[in-house]
Amino acid sequence: MPLQNRVTPDGRIIAVHERGRWMGNRGCLHDDNRNLGRALWKHPSWVICTLELLPGRPAPRQLMAPRHYTELFFLDEATALSAGHRPCARCRRAAHDAFRHAAGGFDRTGDLDQQLHGERVAILKGRAQPVAQADSLPDGAFIKADGQAMLIAEGQAHPWTPGGYGAPRPLPRDPVPILTPATSLKALANGYAVQMAL
Structure with missing residues (x-):
């Protein structure tokens, strides 16, 4: 049975066999049995990370390890952006900086995250559908x-x-x-x- 860790363009998290090309993070959303709870996020910094093992990064660990963030996966970066994520500043610095600049030149990543968070929550909760x-x-x-x-x-x-x-x-x-x-x-x-x- 596949884990519930694949994200759709509308931000829902589903369980399917297909693998993703990008990884994301919204905090720890799973329990010790690797089942998701009701929460769709634990913090406003929803990132898009590369799946490549970069120098200085730890080796891959078991997916949905207890008390660690929930690894989420996306078909492509366009899906991740639609779901409300943005490029990670740690593993994708150039993409992060390009996105932050193109999104309006936010001085702080935290300001960008807060702006995105309000928009995606409104869409997820059905409060706004432009x-x-x-x-x-x-x-x-x-x-x-x-x-x-x-x-x-x-x-x-x-x-x-x-x-x-x-x-x-x-x-x-x-x-x-x-x-x-x-x-x-x-x-x-x-x-x-x-x-x-x-």
Whole structure:
């Protein structure tokens, strides 16, 4: 049985067999039996980390080890941004700095985290669901159309699944709900080079 550690573009955490290309962290969300509780986060610093073993980093440990943070996984970086995460300052310093600058030039990472946290919590709790014309959104943004998450890229909508993207479709003509938080949308619109599994 797979662990519940895979994140969807709308920020939910699901259990599937497919593996992710990026790892994330929201704090310790699991118990000693590696089951998730009700909490979707324990702190506002939701990061996107590389899966590469970098010099000076400890060797990989058992997933969901007791009293350690819960390792979360994403299909691609676009999924992670849509779920409300941002590049890690420790293992992805250049990406972190580029994202922080493109998102509005935040002086402190903590300020960026607080801004993102308010936006993603509003989306997760259903308090805010901004809408827009799909063709006005930058590549790397996620929308919800036909009941599913879709990635905007190269003038098309790509249906998201845990294992990859389905066949591209024409962009919806009517306004659609946006899944990607506004701060991350701004970073994408300002040229942040997001990784997409296309």
